[in-house]
Amino acid sequence: MRIIAGRNRGRHLKGPGRSELFLRPTSDRARESLFNIIGPRIRGACFLDLFAGTGAVGLEAESRGAAEVVLVERNPVALDLIRDNIILCRAEERCHLLKYDLSRPLSRLDAGRFSPFDLIFFDPPYESGLYEAILSDLVASCLVNEGGLVIAEGRKGSILPECCPGLVISDRRQYGENNFWFYRMGS
Numbered sequence: 237m238r239i240i241a242g243r244n245r246g247r248h249l250k251g252p253g254r255s256e257l258f259l260r261p262t263s264d265r266a267r268e269s270l271f272n273i274i275g276p277r278i279r280g281a282c283f284l285d286l287f288a289g290t291g292a293v294g295l296e297a298e299s300r301g302a303a304e305v306v307l308v309e310r311n312p313v314a315l316d317l318i319r320d321n322i323i324l325c326r327a328e329e330r331c332h333l334l335k336y337d338l339s340r341p342l343s344r345l346d347a348g349r350f351s352p353f354d355l356i357f358f359d360p361p362y363e364s365g366l367y368e369a370i371l372s373d374l375v376a377s378c379l380v381n382e383g384g385l386v387i388a389e390g391r392k393g394s395i396l397p398e399c400c401p402g403l404v405i406s407d408r409r410q411y412g413e414n415n416f417w418f419y420r421m422g423s
Contacts, residue, residue, distance in 0.1 A: 242299030
């Protein structure tokens with residue numbers, strides 16, 4: 237697992253070991269495709285990475301010029317892994333790690349000093365059933381900036397809503413076993 241582009245291009249990140257099999261990082265190839273799509277929006281953006289896992293997506297955004305990156309995770313092992321990867325990338329100034337259980341309402345997430353966000357990425361455990369709740373909660377919590385983009389990653393064959401109050405799907409892409417849904421703020 238490595239950073240694809242930007243100031244940390246080629247830097248290898250720590251990945252999950254055998255004891256962290258609950259983590260499934262977005263593959264380098266899928267991440268590269270994702271950032272090719274959102275690339276022009278990264279520079280100077282506030283980026284939120286929910287269910288951050290290893291931090292690879294958020295650190296890719298930081299490497300490509302995001303002004304602020306907030307990585308949210310609850311698992312202590314994953315939090316340590318993300319912390320190590322932030323240090324490896326020398327990204328302590330622009331990356332902020334928050335411990336939070338995302339099965340709770342996002343209104344309680346202490347991201348107010350960073351929000352609203354221009355780009356939000358989330359990749360919950362596939363079987364969690366949290367997709368619709370997170371989408372609704374993002375809007376209700378005012379975490380999405382006007383004109384912002386929300387990207388959900390899921391398993392191939394998953395079905396996510398076309399819209400929810402405040403968000404409308406603008407694109408869908410499949411990369412191997414991964415699907416990405418792109419939602420924009422709208423009515």
